[in-house]
Amino acid sequence: MRKLTIIGGGFGGLTAAITAAEAGTKVTLYESHRTLGGRARTAEGPYRTNEGPHALYDGGPHWTWLKQRGLLGALAALPPTEAMRFRVHRDGAVRRVPPLGMLRLARRTAEQAPVDVDFHTWASGVVGERTARQAAAYSAVALFHHDPGSLSARFVQERLHRATSLPPEAHYPRGGWGELIDRMAARAWEMGVRIETSSRVDALPADGGPVIVATALPSAARLLGDPSLTWESGRTVLFDLALRTRKGDPFVISDLDAPGWIERFTAQDPSLAPAGQQLLQAQLPIGPDGTKADGVAHAERLLDLGFPGWRERTVWQRASVSQGRTGAVDRPGTTWRDRPAVDRGNGVYLVGDQVAAPGVLSEVSFTSAVEAVSLALRADHLGHLDHVDHPDHVSHLDRVGHLGHTTRAS
Template sequence: MRQSITIVGGGLAGLTAAIAAAEQGLDVTLYEAHRTLGGRARSTPAPYVANDGTHVLYSDGEPFRWLAARGLVQPCSRPAPGELARFRFRHGGRVRATPPLALLRALAHRRVAAPAGEPFGPWAERRFGPVAARAIEGLVGVITYTADPGRLSAAFVWERALRAARPAWPAVRYVHGGWSAMVERMAAHARGLGARIVTGERVDALPPGPVIVATALDAARTLLGGAALTWPSGRAALLDLGLRADRRDPFVVSDLDEGGFVERYSLPDPSLAPPGHALFQLELLAGADEPIRAAAARLESLADATVPGWRDRVVWRRDAFANQRTGAVDPPGATWRDRPPIDRGDGVFLAGDSVAAPGLLGEVSLNSARTAVRLAQAALRRASTLRG
């Protein structure tokens, strides 16, 4: 008889786990409380196809290669040279085509190792100077979803800064049709392997093991009753804009002053907006106690400074606020190994973007899901051996 496994949650982690488990010959049942799959990997319907946040994939990571080997991210594209020419930086209150020299000099020190036990801000100031330190913090704001990356582990921030500015830059890849298109392919692939996917059905009691709980930590905490299932996260104001196109529109603006980001997603993928229109997605990190309205106002100011005349060109708009749903960040003295462990004991395993697995943003979900499947399969083998 085929051995069975249950997965709770139909986002990126849950679908990855379903595919990985089905590939190993397990009988998979996945439950998703919403009627649509994807979690934070959902996108809005046409004509303006906006992801739930500023999502990209990184082709230099093993999770991307795993997805690509199964045809789950194709078609996708990388920024073309002409598009990169429209990359801008906001620094010192000005928008310019080049980053500050202090930032480039700091990022050239790729062999420098940062300590995990010290905050990034003081370490970077001593090593590279205050201008470079602040610019690096602004650069990685969108990657950490934290308004003050200087208070995080120096090793955590420095690793992400080097990843974002690696020599083979840009490693980002844009999934055509938005991330919902990728989710649809993942679900179809899982079903093709024999997985059973049930939507619109909430799991209120823990099913018999093995079970992989692939939800946000707050939902996992409710299901598992584990008060210790917590980890720091971040807050961000989000703004999606469908605009009538303007030849002056930038491609990307990295706000080194406030940790914001402006991106015209319809440039590498024109299918995301109607002809003659543009889809922009903007993000700005919010302070721990900053009111949502204040963060949203600052985000509009960023749009004013970077997207010419956007207020007079708006055809479609969506405002959102990301709070405690943006992945894990590591404080000084901690690494990803200190986050909530994947193996919860008694045949229960955890997957998602805030658990003990390496990676950048959504990569944590894929890595933890595949690890959870390996651990679950090992537990099944042990149980089978004991029964035999």
């Protein structure tokens, strides 16, 4: 492929740019913000917050891809003493262990759960209604949705299974996700990718060349003039808090009475806050009529139970509502295959965490990015068979195409 335009410089856009450049393509990437990263951007200043909790799951294909290219970097290691401070809130109290029935349910793979039945109904038949409700609430750490039990059992069970795996699949880049984005951007520059920041694109390029749109779904719908580009996502209050350090604070409080999660990120990465302070990031899903105040009040109730004197220790805080920016959720009877297709026709491809690609959290952006590049390469190859005369190009095309096929079928 001679050239490719990418609109959006987040995790998916950078993945696509590196993948295409490795195949010998001339890539230009446009990002409307002054810095790269999208939702993977890490805030500047003394508190290195992400836009909501972020984790890399080592069971996904993007882990191997990043590792092969030396892009993983240093990972924050959780001391064993901190791991022992994992807490759950259930039946109105903070406890040290989750229900055993929930752990038994979590051992089941996603393939053991039906697609066309909601999670609450299916799980209630396995472990009872009460435990099913608590398991659904726990799964919200990877869903950002106020009612996980109403979603497809297969969809929720995959996230429950992976979020409770031992050893844990979740890992965190030291210094925040911005460090990972910086490494990916440097790799793209080294590969010859032209990156234009502070460059908003309001129309597709007039030259008709292949374009990858790696933006949030609502932005893609506006750019492409296609209102059908919609899919349900979560609605979540993000609550960030810096406290003066106190020994004995929990590492995590997972609310099993109502979906909610508070994590002390400096337990594993002290560099995220100034010395003597600890950074907490919480996500509290809210329904369609919920408000930011509702989510903050939920967080405060959990803090009152698990973080003694937190109000007097607070040195900084902020709260916001994230709507339609937390990945796709699948209702009963639907899977990732039913989401907006990657291939939009006429040389336009869609990348992001709400499109037709498998995976959990950032894995969806990754697999859709690899798939988009694979499709674009193959379309260009078929359209220019008479001009392909370099065997290495064909060989690399086959390798990228095989990866794209594998990720869609997984």
